[in-house]
Amino acid sequence: MFVCPNCGANINFDPGKQLLHCDYCESEFPPEAAIQKDDADENTYTEFRESDTSEKGYEEYTTTIYTCKECGGEILANDNTVATFCSYCGASTVLASRVGKERAPEYIIPFQITKQQSAELYKRALNKARFAPQYMKEDATIEKLRGIYMPYWIYDFKENRAVTLRGQKDTRRGDYIYHTHYNINTSVQAEYNGLSSDASSQFSDTLSEAIAPFDFKQAVRFNTSYMSGFYADAADTDPKLYEDHCRSIVTQEIYNRIAKDPAIKGISLKPESLPNLTPERTETRFGYFPVWFMSVRHKDRVSYAVVNGQTGEVATDIPIDYKKYILWSLAWSLPIFAALCLIPVMRPIYLLVASIILSAIGMISLCVQRNQIYVRENNLDDKGLIYKQSKNAGGPQAGQAAIPQPQPVKVKKKGEVNTASTALAVVAAVVGYAFFGAIGAFFLALICSPIIIALTGSKNNKIVDTRPAVKAKAPAGEKFMLCLKPLIGVLISLGVWSMAPSADEYYYIAAVICIVTLLLSIWDLVKGHNRLATRKLPQFDKRGGDES
DSSP: OEEOTTTOOBEEEETTTTEEEETTTOOEEOGGGOEEEOTTOTTOEEESOOOEEOTTSSEEEEEEEEEOTTTOOEEEESSOOOOOSOTTTOOOSOOEEEEEEEEOOSEEOOOOSOHHHHHHHHHHHHHTOTTSOGGGSSHHHHTTOEEEEEEEEEEEEEEEEEEEEEEEEEEEETTEEEEEEEEEEEEEEEEEEEEEEEOOTTSOHHHHHHTOOOOGGGOEEOOGGGGTTOEEOOOOSOGGGGHHHHHHHHHHHHHHHHHTOGGGTTOEEOGGGGGGOOOEEEEEEEEEEEEEEEEEEETTEEEEEEEETTTOOEEEOOOOOHHHHHHHHHHHHHHHHHHHTTSOOOOHHHHHHHHHHHHHHHHHHHHHHHHHHHHHHTTTTOHHHHHHHHHHTTOOOTTSTTSOOOOOOOOOOTTOOOHHHHHHHHHHHHHGGGOOSHHHHHHHHHHHHHHHHHHTSOTTSEEOOSSOSOOOOOOHHHHHHHHHHHHHHHHHHHHHHHHOOSSHHHHHHHHHHHHHHHHHHHHHHHHHHHHHHSEEOOOTTSGGGTOO
């Protein structure tokens, strides 16, 4: 631990002042001037920093390692703070501790966002999340925000050679379009430094991507005094695991810059030219980056909220509170009912066809969502965790073909509306023709409510996208059972349509059955959203993630 030379009390790093601060005598010191108390002899003080150069070729530092007995998650601390809850599974228990050595990073980006500021950013993110559970907004929950230095691999790349790219220019002459093909010979001289990817299997890739990037220009040489009052996570992934991903970012950036060159104005570069650009990794470094981290337990599941401790970028998992969902639907049913009264009655056959189309859209949405859940539940969107589980199981190491290589996870951009909610908007608009009473308006509000989530999302934060980019298919049997309810409605509607009865009542009855089964599937979509907005309780020290 670090002590105040004036009074002997513990001192912590203050992100707001970028100084070490003593709460007892209000003294302040630059991190480089800190003195560290030797736990072996309380009367001995040693100048920072004592580090050992290990046989592995990098420095190590002594730290306290806290381990959760429930999930096996580990965090590191450089003082004698007692860890009373697990950051990853939310378990409220005193974590087991031991003193050990961990690899010391070459660089560290000090915290610049205070805990109070991160709490305000988190609250702002939830204020417009109308259906967020109330306990996620309570002070007792927000108090669990914990400052953790997350480990990151830092990559440098360069490209310095002549390359040939293919391009095409289209010109119109009368009724004909002429395609002129070019070979573009150019010399590329580029250096990209400071690209980073998280080095911890415990830190979800979706979360780390959501709060990226960090500004590596503000990194300083590692000094344990910056960790005073904070925790850290240990690196446990191979640096080669994310190298190709970072190289693809550099390749695309070089490609984009060449495409904007005035010398080739009017010529469109062809994407198949990208393999001609192969940036070389010149160096891989290790650093600690600041993250405010919080977990919220939802019975047997957990959701996470993270705040970039340097930029203030927020990423949150936000499930839907069913009670709020129903109450908001009841409130919206009144204006929707008034609007329905202004809509002319639709012919029965058109209503039936619309119901069938909407049910088909609903079934497609259910299947797509089930695939997304399959990806998330099996951690296929987290390369770090896949690597760690494979390594624990004695499987192939990073870079071998047996380890899935998911694509970069897409993150919802500021102001972007979830496409699933847009589809629900279409469903809601057409279903309005089928209902002309208060009950119908209430059911319609059930569909409209998810739209509010997307349309009222905070413009100052990112919501973790629940659409993983990894392509994988859930078992067909699971998807069939989900689609069974709307499928029954569709089959009944098709049967009535094929019989072509003369009485309109049959069309109305079939349409109502079809829409009611659709509404039941909409409820399944909402429950599916909650599965995507929460995660299984982690089991970091268990093989395969679920086994004892």
